Amino acid sequence: MSILRGIVPEIACTRVCKQYRQGAEVLRDINFMVYKGEIISILGLSGCGKSTLLKMIAGLTSVSSGEITVNGMTPANARELVSFIFQDPTLLPWRTVKRNVDLGLELEGATRERRDAKTLEMLELVGLSEVAGRYPRELSGGMKMRVSIARALTTRPRILLMDEPFAALDEMTRDRMNDELLRLQGQHGWTIVFVTHSVAEAVFLSSRILVLAPNPGRLLEMVNVELDRSNLADARSSDAYEQEVSRVSRILRGAHLV
Amino acid sequence: MKRHIRTLLNALGVFAVLVALWQVIIWTFHVPSFMLPSPAQVAATLVTRFSPLAQSLLITAEEAGGGLLLSIFAGVAVSLVFAQSAWLRRMFYPYTILLQTVPIIAVAPLILMWAGSGEWSVTLISFIICLAPIIANTTQGMISVDENLQHLFLMHNASSAQTLFKLRLPHAIPNLFVGIRISAGISVIGAITGELFAGSSRVGQGGLGYSILYASAQLQTAYLFALVIAASVLGFAFFFLAMFFEWYFLHNWHQSTRALEAA
Numbered sequence: 001m002s003i004l005r006g007i008v009p010e011i012a013c014t015r016v017c018k019q020y021r022q023g024a025e026v027l028r029d030i031n032f033m034v035y036k037g038e039i040i041s042i043l044g045l046s047g048c049g050k051s052t053l054l055k056m057i058a059g060l061t062s063v064s065s066g067e068i069t070v071n072g073m074t075p076a077n078a079r080e081l082v083s084f085i086f087q088d089p090t091l092l093p094w095r096t097v098k099r100n101v102d103l104g105l106e107l108e109g110a111t112r113e114r115r116d117a118k119t120l121e122m123l124e125l126v127g128l129s130e131v132a133g134r135y136p137r138e139l140s141g142g143m144k145m146r147v148s149i150a151r152a153l154t155t156r157p158r159i160l161l162m163d164e165p166f167a168a169l170d171e172m173t174r175d176r177m178n179d180e181l182l183r184l185q186g187q188h189g190w191t192i193v194f195v196t197h198s199v200a201e202a203v204f205l206s207s208r209i210l211v212l213a214p215n216p217g218r219l220l221e222m223v224n225v226e227l228d229r230s231n232l233a234d235a236r237s238s239d240a241y242e243q244e245v246s247r248v249s250r251i252l253r254g255a256h257l258v
Numbered sequence: 259m260k261r262h263i264r265t266l267l268n269a270l271g272v273f274a275v276l277v278a279l280w281q282v283i284i285w286t287f288h289v290p291s292f293m294l295p296s297p298a299q300v301a302a303t304l305v306t307r308f309s310p311l312a313q314s315l316l317i318t319a320e321e322a323g324g325g326l327l328l329s330i331f332a333g334v335a336v337s338l339v340f341a342q343s344a345w346l347r348r349m350f351y352p353y354t355i356l357l358q359t360v361p362i363i364a365v366a367p368l369i370l371m372w373a374g375s376g377e378w379s380v381t382l383i384s385f386i387i388c389l390a391p392i393i394a395n396t397t398q399g400m401i402s403v404d405e406n407l408q409h410l411f412l413m414h415n416a417s418s419a420q421t422l423f424k425l426r427l428p429h430a431i432p433n434l435f436v437g438i439r440i441s442a443g444i445s446v447i448g449a450i451t452g453e454l455f456a457g458s459s460r461v462g463q464g465g466l467g468y469s470i471l472y473a474s475a476q477l478q479t480a481y482l483f484a485l486v487i488a489a490s491v492l493g494f495a496f497f498f499l500a501m502f503f504e505w506y507f508l509h510n511w512h513q514s515t516r517a518l519e520a521a
Contacts, residue, residue: 060409082413108414
């Protein structure tokens with residue numbers, strides 16, 4: 001972290017609060033920064049405002065007070081740098097896999113040639129070239145999520161905001177998706193903010209974990225994760241991993257008692 | 259396949275029983291043929307007067323089809339406008355319901371008075387009766403898009419037109435087909451109702467509604483029965499045509515066509 005200090009953060013949240021018009025306070029005084037190429041997870045119990053915080057970073061929900069900047073801009077102005085991956089794959093069922101993946105480029109007005117080339121490249125990246133002509137209803141849950149990720153990557157984002165993207169998958173598929181995400185992040189250097197309620201997933205993926213306490217959502221602790229990820233299979237079965245999971249679980253249990 | 263054949267055989271069996279019952283009633287109560295013609299007389303009329311019957315059927319099919327097609331274009335256009343603004347919906351949606359609740363039999367003479375009596379006026383009456391189900395269903399489909407899908411388009415800085423035509427409109431297609439299915443059946447009713455009032459510019463020639471009036475005035479009861487059968491066949495044909503198009507456009511991606519395939 002000390003190396004990162006002094007560098008302009010990719011995402012900066014300063015004294016961010018969120019209160020609904022009806023008066024319910026969702027988030028109170030959230031402060032944190034995310035630096036280029038970092039993966040941070042937002043961890044907390046259901047209803048503590050994790051998804052709301054992520055949507056505020058994406059500019060999909062307004063901030064009641066405080067400030068969020070993305071690469072120095074307001075979230076709404078920085079959307080070209082950002083891709084949002086939802087908990088559901090949010091595929092358009094009337095489009096084939098290929099046409100779902102090229103949606104972002106189509107909306108940008110890219111030429112057919114560029115769209116085709118980029119779509120094929122992304123489908124290859126996520127290992128789905130063979131199902132390009134299929135419709136979403138013909139795919140498994142894991143495949144749908146990979147299509148969703150491929151779609152998010154076509155517009156060359158610098159920042160990925162991921163809202164519990166693997167929550168609905170079985171454990172084995174989820175582990176495989178986590179491995180793939182780390183591999184791709186290693187290649188492309190994206191900055192990732194990952195919302196999850198799984199301690200194990202947060203520890204495995206991120207260098208820092210932002211633990212939120214509920215009612216209203218507050219930053220309880222920013223946990224630095226010390227884990228060697230040079231070999232992913234070893235990392236998941238290592239003692240260090242288990243110790244980190246236990247440590248973060250203890251902190252999370254504390255969050256429940258706050 | 260076996261199940262389909264069994265369903266068809268069941269339907270034919272019921273039909274045969276009803277026809278037999280009809281014949282038994284005539285034999286038992288000695289009903290005169292101008293009151294209730296026998297099934298054989300109706301069948302014979304269907305054959306001997308096939309040409310004028312087919313002509314009437316084609317005229318009504320043109321009017322009902324025209325009304326239905328117009329209602330699809332106009333209904334989708336209105337829904338596109340409604341999907342853009344909750345304020346517009348609140349202002350004008352009650353009038354759509356009004357279209358559905360006003361009895362067409364009361365409106366038909368007015369339409370004929372304003373638009374003149376002819377096939378175009380009958381098409382207009384059919385259009386009016388078909389419009390409300392198309393607007394109601396399509397609008398519902400356009401405004402019930404999942405919030406995450408809307409956010410997805412927002413994240414890609416999609417324009418209002420892109421969101422409307424690449425998200426809301428395709429999302430509403432299954433709902434549009436529900437509306438078309440409802441309207442397909444009632445388009446024929448609308449056309450026949452219109453014809454009952456509109457008459458025909460060609461003496462002795464006109465749509466099914468006109469021919470029903472003509473046959474009724476002449477006490478040609480067997481022909482009246484044949485006309486009723488033709489009207490039912492036309493209604494069924496429209497309904498199944500709508501179902502075919504629904505299957506054709508949706509079978510690749512939408513759940514509803516599985517029910518159609520199972521039916």
